Amino acid sequence: MLGVCGGIAAYKAVEVCRRLVDAGAFVSPVMTRGATRFVGPATFSALASERVRTSLWEEAEPIPHTFLGRNADLIVVAPATARLIGAYAAGISSDLMTATLLATRAPVLLCPAMHTEMWEHPAVVDNMATLRRRGVHVVGPGTGRLAGGDTGAGRLAEPEEIVAAAAAVLAAGGAGAGASLEGVTAVVTAGGTREPLDPVRFLGNRSSGKQGYAVAAELARRGATVTLVSASALAVPPGVKVVEVETAAQMDQAVSARSGADVIVMAAAVADFRPTAVAPTKIKRSNGVPEVALEPTPDILAGVAARRRPGQVIVGFAAETVSSAEHPGAGREELARVARDKLAAKGVDLLVANDVAAPGVGFTYDTNEVLIVDAAGARVDVPLATKEEVARAVVDAIALRLAGRHTTTATNPDTKENR
Numbered sequence: 001m002l003g004v005c006g007g008i009a010a011y012k013a014v015e016v017c018r019r020l021v022d023a024g025a026f027v028s029p030v031m032t033r034g035a036t037r038f039v040g041p042a043t044f045s046a047l048a049s050e051r052v053r054t055s056l057w058e059e060a061e062p063i064p065h066t067f068l069g070r071n072a073d074l075i076v077v078a079p080a081t082a083r084l085i086g087a088y089a090a091g092i093s094s095d096l097m098t099a100t101l102l103a104t105r106a107p108v109l110l111c112p113a114m115h116t117e118m119w120e121h122p123a124v125v126d127n128m129a130t131l132r133r134r135g136v137h138v139v140g141p142g143t144g145r146l147a148g149g150d151t152g153a154g155r156l157a158e159p160e161e162i163v164a165a166a167a168a169v170l171a172a173g174g175a176g177a178g179a180s181l182e183g184v185t186a187v188v189t190a191g192g193t194r195e196p197l198d199p200v201r202f203l204g205n206r207s208s209g210k211q212g213y214a215v216a217a218e219l220a221r222r223g224a225t226v227t228l229v230s231a232s233a234l235a236v237p238p239g240v241k242v243v244e245v246e247t248a249a250q251m252d253q254a255v256s257a258r259s260g261a262d263v264i265v266m267a268a269a270v271a272d273f274r275p276t277a278v279a280p281t282k283i284k285r286s287n288g289v290p291e292v293a294l295e296p297t298p299d300i301l302a303g304v305a306a307r308r309r310p311g312q313v314i315v316g317f318a319a320e321t322v323s324s325a326e327h328p329g330a331g332r333e334e335l336a337r338v339a340r341d342k343l344a345a346k347g348v349d350l351l352v353a354n355d356v357a358a359p360g361v362g363f364t365y366d367t368n369e370v371l372i373v374d375a376a377g378a379r380v381d382v383p384l385a386t387k388e389e390v391a392r393a394v395v396d397a398i399a400l401r402l403a404g405r406h407t408t409t410a411t412n413p414d415t416k417e418n419r
Contacts, residue, residue, distance in 0.1 A: 001106075002027050002048065003077040003097050005084045007033020008147040009113035009156035013078050014039060017047045019163045020076075027183045028068060029053070030341035031096050032084070056096045065096055069104030076166050077101075079113035079156045082124050087125035088136075106171030107169050109137040111162050115153030128232070129389060137396075139165040140381050145333030153332065159377070161224055168400050181399060182223035185261040188216040189268035189300075191232030197292065199280035205269045206363045209234055209307055211317075214391035216240050222395065224263070229254045231268060248274065248297035249401070255300055259307055263398055265315040266301045269350075272299060305347040313401045316348040321357040330372075334383075339373045350397055351372050360384055372397050 002020065009084060019175060020027050029044040029052040045051040053064060061067045069075075084097065088110075093099035097345045101108060110131065119141060130354065132138060140157030157165075190212025194202040209232030216228045217237035226240045226286035229251055236242050245251045248270050255264070273294040283290050300317045310316060314347070322331030322336055332355075354370045356362035361369045361384070368390045372380040374397065382393045 001072045001075045002194040004035040005081040007079045010038040065099035068100045070104040078111035080110040089130045105295035113156035119154040184224040186263040187261045189229045192269040195274035214387040218391040218395045245395040252298040314348045315350040318353040336375040
């Protein structure tokens, strides 16, 4: 079922509908009354697999919401407005769309679209967090041009991203959100490595390890056997085995020894360089400013990807600085570009990127805001949330990869093979 809500982004749902049909899906369109003010119902009736439905009371079926809910393999709502998100989170069934969402056990993929002020309103943030906890899949929104000439977060994800995300959920049978990972082995790295200059000084970074620990805890909560390779001194999550390391070389050795795990999540901030020589005694100020020669540390993520085995899921993390105080949201698309480039360069399945120049994001904070991109072209935007909520989104994406063997055909539904 393709649900279309009343927002200017409804015009993009026409392309979503066409791509889904061309990819082989049987699409049942449902429009809210508001949606019909932006796009005519005849448009979706002509492109979809059957005529559009708009009402609980004017349909041939006596109870259309249960008919639709029981017959759907997947419900995609694009665009999903603030009103729809609020009603769904509160369990209010005021029209055919919300009644069907409450009457289905099929997986649901929401594609939010609204102005930045609405997307960032605490009520919408809370409603989205509630729906994520209940297992609802979310794609977008992105940052870009909005109605009225404004620019910011809240732009509907592009049709190809939505179709790729829908294909991933279908391939996994909805197994991503909250899925059990019993029998899965996982290695997670966390913290910032320290490269010694002398017995008391080191080259390091600001990473606290909180996000890696949250990912390890979420994997263990779902039943995975988890080993955490840590350069931090945080409390050990229940059910997680910890291997303590300090340097990039030690972390490389620990990960390499466990590289046969089903899942490897490289959340640590590994130093890129280390001193070529470590002073045997403390460097004295009185001796003047020392000259320190540096050399690259091992690229642990690239090494793991190069040795990968079939079916293994490898996840990389990237802490970037793409925004500025003058344009705090302008770097979102640039972050997505950097993430996709790094995913391709490293050869990993998933890349989780954040902009640590943005307020409340990454390192010592208890909150984070990330983009998750995958090799099939799908992208999930996780707005500012606790690191535990971000971890759930990351592990959902991992579960989809494990269960669904995410297919690249979803990103190009116009190919002859997909027809």
